[in-house]
Amino acid sequence: MNEVSVSKLRLGPLLAEGGEGRVFEVLAGPPELAARSVYKQLRSPRPLAELTSLVEFPSLLVSNGSRLAARALSSSAWPVSSVVGDDPVLAVGTVMARAPAQFWLQHRDGTKRLATLSYLATDPERIAVAYGALVPPPGAPERVALVYALARLLEAWQNEPPLPRVVHGDLSGKNVLWSLQPAPAVYVLDCDGASVLCGPDVTGDEMAGGPDGRKRATTPNWDDPALPQGAPPTRASDRYMLGITFLRVVGAAHFPLQGPQRTAEHVNVDLELPRSWRKVPDLPVLWELCERSLSLADVEARPSPGEWAAELEHVLDVLSAPGLGAAVREAQGDPRPARGAAPIASRGEAKRLVAATGPVADVTVRPVLRRRPPSTWQLISAPSLGGGGDFVDGGGVARAGSWWAGGGSSTGTPLTSRQVARRLLATWGGAHRLAVGWARSPGRRRYGLRRLAGVLVLDFAAACLVFFIFAMLVSPWIGL
């Protein structure tokens, strides 16, 4: 239902209060409204037509034959109904779905908080010590999967004409929720502040300000420095926010970028990542995507969410976690992989691709691959699952531990021979899994088969060596 009268809603307790309005639980309402809805009471009423266009956005996608609507609805608190008061042309609020339970995080003291990106954009050890919540380490595939989920949501919003398009305008640490159970997923809040643009003649940036040119809420520290003070957000500013989300979520750090970007001619960002990223051949392309997203020099050249989704899919594939990408797509109700460039087989190929586009003038993102520093906190049980562990965020309990963690090197103590053997076996198993994963991946089959052949040759050589040792040394010794 597109509209509901405020008198038909029975409201429960106040859940949250912000600059834009107050959010109440809906205890009862018209039967068409889903259970677990919330009512956002706007501080200033808005034209009903504006909110109606938001409410109708998913159905417009469906009517245009697009399957992207599932992503938009599964990954955001999208307004499902406008709420009208006495004046029939003004909306006094909206009804939207409440954030599902998986997007809540339980602190050590029992309090439950929305699992915002703020928990990921800071040192994981601080989050563990302060709140008792364990989050994936920097560079973990799960972090990449969350940015991938956000890129896919934005892909559904930033359509090309004639499909309707959306500018959210305030994609920030507090407005994007995350969960890793049952699959990596994001959930974007404050979608009632977004603007929808329909029709083939209007470009994404002309919608700036929306029909009424109203002032939009933005979050300091997540805003686009290219946007003049007070200017309404654009499609390009949403793309900037995607770039900075990648940097902060994957790097698990603040990267206070906006201030230096406003004052310095050039900003160099060192992104520390685990050494497992060495095997990602796409790195130069990924950094170039990041640089173009953050650049203030040419905002129109910022990469589309579709480009991000395609690239992150490759990265997830290589980081020994091919299942994560599929899990994200499944959770968003749209299992199709990203369309886009073919997978990149080697670092050289990636460098050639980057060289073709030319350097970005004002931002350089440089990966620094290093071993994880000695950790104060070690996880006791770390079941290895493919490319990484899994995290139970809803209950505040986590089973963490990627395969590179949980060893002697991370504590600074020398490895025992048993640990060395385990490492070797894990590396050997990982090489096989990667080769098999690539061979099964339609876009990488050729490279995967080549890798698989290499791995099998090494297996054969190892078998020969073992046979030789047995035949020449062991068997005479035991009298065979």
Place this chain on the structure above:
Amino acid sequence: MASRYLGTEERYAVFPFYLCLDVSQSMAGEPIAQVNAELPQIRSSVGQDPAVAEVIRFGVVTFSEGARTVLPLVDLALVESMPTVEVEGRTSYSAAFDHLRRVIEADYHSGRLAGERWYRPAVLFVSDGRPTDPEERWLEAHRRLTDPAWRRHPNILAFGFGEAVPEILATVAENKPNRAYVAAEGAAPSAVVPELMAGLVQSIVSSSASAYTGSPQLVPPQLPNMQPIPVDELE
């Protein structure tokens, strides 16, 4: 225009807040009970939000005949529970101001040693009465605290209720516009204290957001005629 390097270790400057509470005899009963009931709310709202806690440091100083620190300046995310405050004796403003100056100076230096950068600290001064120490003494202590030559001098917001005198509060807030606020005459502490504490929380949270911008502001509670105050970073 130059080139800047940013790495994982890059941090935002922190914004120190000192809650300076009057715990003289006049606060006995409901006012002090309300303060103790509301203090955990500050920890819950500030400490449990990672984005806010990251840039806010919070300390509580109480004063009566003397002054003492009941919660040292701390990252509220790392605090298990808030202290309770107890009613003591008379109302010595000079003790409060002298203690604040010593504490701010010490905290600044230990923060610098820990690698923190500081924005100018804010003092949230709350009193329900008039000072009982001689005027010239507390004025002198106030002058030392707010001395512009002392580079760590804080911005002071003053709040009063009960027997608090508006003129004195205005002096505490350095007679600067929009920095002193007094509750309506006769307003019950049971209504005033929760409202004030909620306002302080909202002020801290809003100020934390501005700290991320590089142009921080001390955002006063949403009370009539209160305006944001620009804040500079300490050298």
